[in-house]
Amino acid sequence: MTTMIPTPVHDRLYIGGQWVQATGDETIDVVNPYTEEVIARIPAGTAADVDRAVAAARAAFGGWAATPVGLARLIQVGLPTMSFATMRGLLDELVFEEEVGNSLVVREPIGVVAAIAPWNYPLHQIAAKVAPALAAGCTVVVKPSEVTPLCAFALAEIFDEVGFPPGVMNLVTGYGQTVGAAMTGHAGVDFVTFTGSEGVGRLTGSVTGGNLVPAALELGGKSACVVLDDADMQLAITACVTRCMLNSGQTCIALTRLLVPRHRLPEAEAIAAAVAEAHTLGDPFDHATLVGPLVSAQQRDRVRDWIRRGSQEGARLVTGGADAPAGLDRGYFVAPTVFSDVSSDMTIAQEEIFGPVLSIIAYDDEEDAIRIANDSRFGLSGAVWSGDEGHALRVARRIRTGQVDVNGGAFNPCAPFGGVGCSGHGRELGAHGLEEFFYLKSIQL
Ligand code: NAD
Numbered sequence: 001m002t003t004m005i006p007t008p009v010h011d012r013l014y015i016g017g018q019w020v021q022a023t024g025d026e027t028i029d030v031v032n033p034y035t036e037e038v039i040a041r042i043p044a045g046t047a048a049d050v051d052r053a054v055a056a057a058r059a060a061f062g063g064w065a066a067t068p069v070g071l072a073r074l075i076q077v078g079l080p081t082m083s084f085a086t087m088r089g090l091l092d093e094l095v096f097e098e099e100v101g102n103s104l105v106v107r108e109p110i111g112v113v114a115a116i117a118p119w120n121y122p123l124h125q126i127a128a129k130v131a132p133a134l135a136a137g138c139t140v141v142v143k144p145s146e147v148t149p150l151c152a153f154a155l156a157e158i159f160d161e162v163g164f165p166p167g168v169m170n171l172v173t174g175y176g177q178t179v180g181a182a183m184t185g186h187a188g189v190d191f192v193t194f195t196g197s198e199g200v201g202r203l204t205g206s207v208t209g210g211n212l213v214p215a216a217l218e219l220g221g222k223s224a225c226v227v228l229d230d231a232d233m234q235l236a237i238t239a240c241v242t243r244c245m246l247n248s249g250q251t252c253i254a255l256t257r258l259l260v261p262r263h264r265l266p267e268a269e270a271i272a273a274a275v276a277e278a279h280t281l282g283d284p285f286d287h288a289t290l291v292g293p294l295v296s297a298q299q300r301d302r303v304r305d306w307i308r309r310g311s312q313e314g315a316r317l318v319t320g321g322a323d324a325p326a327g328l329d330r331g332y333f334v335a336p337t338v339f340s341d342v343s344s345d346m347t348i349a350q351e352e353i354f355g356p357v358l359s360i361i362a363y364d365d366e367e368d369a370i371r372i373a374n375d376s377r378f379g380l381s382g383a384v385w386s387g388d389e390g391h392a393l394r395v396a397r398r399i400r401t402g403q404v405d406v407n408g409g410a411f412n413p414c415a416p417f418g419g420v421g422c423s424g425h426g427r428e429l430g431a432h433g434l435e436e437f438f439y440l441k442s443i444q445l
Pocket of ligand 1 (some may be wrong): 116117118119120121125143144145146174175176177179180181184195196197198200201203204218219220221251252352354380418419423
């Protein structure tokens, strides 16, 4: 016999240290992408809720800004995530004041921060913004993605339990066009930190630019993995396909373009197909699953459209495709897909697909490989593989992106993270990410 579990309803927002009723009564359904069932409901906030949250953050700012270092210990104790854990040490290392000639240069917290997050790594994206903002002495209004808002409620509950001063961290859930837009255009906000798509990033940047409010924009990517002729192909391509399929391809730094020497294309295709086909689809809670569903039906349909577009433009399907994967009658799944004979001017080589889709592009020589790697309006990440680390490093230096991994170098959560070009500007994580939440003041003596 199955028991009906009632759908949890979060009917309040966290503003000024209180769980308060949203001003409107509209709600948003949160859907489990594997079962396709509604698992929770959250408030669709309004511009009036944003007004209340910004006012609370503004009221809390003076007191919080005066005491960030002591209270940062609370963050370390109460919030066991990497971003929060590293901030305490970074604060100790930060030079708050320095003398430059006859000037005392001081770092001041930038003020009230609007933090807008996407859905693909929901808690990490929020922590990467909230932890440094609070550590710097700023106060925050957070808006999680309406698609994955539940962890933000858990975080706000922790802040509440830990006893943070009211107004230091505020949560307003809702749609981007209402809550997000009200936050980015709000006169009471001093800094906007946004992670999301290129399109919404452009909009956000135009609003903050028009208001002369600084913003950090962490946007999309179309990262290249350059496999040099002297690389271990098996190792390099296995790592590339794995990084492409991670989180079902919904990763901003996914390596979605695999660049291989033309004369080794058949070998590269065979390895990539085998690795992609070994990526088992299924229940994300099953340890055997390597590829879960995409986040929503809309995202699944979008990715399938990109796959059809790839075939129409002449790319050759090596494995996967736009059809529903066999044996899965529910969940928003897309089969791990590999295209070959992709040229750099094709749409699938230029657009961020945000699904488990890899494009293999053949290059003629090393200069050609570097040219193709840089032939993108994005500049978020990349990878280079070679049998000689020095060789890989020389090529890595010529790739114009915010980060590049050499021979599978691991993600470093303390290194600056961000992009160039249409991948946005500003940096998150580590000491450089913390710096974004200060402004510099020179006091002449
Ligand atoms: P999205 O741009 O659709 O939404 C991101 C956030 O912006 C959401 O909270 C959304 O509600 C809000 N938003 C939507 N319209 C808005 C508006 N008009 N004004 C203000 N806010 C608005 O992105 P998504 O689909 O949630 O996330 C996927 C995208 O995020 C991908 O492009 C991915 O590459 C990118 N991303 C980038 C990074 C990075 O660090 N560079 C990390 C993760 C994801």
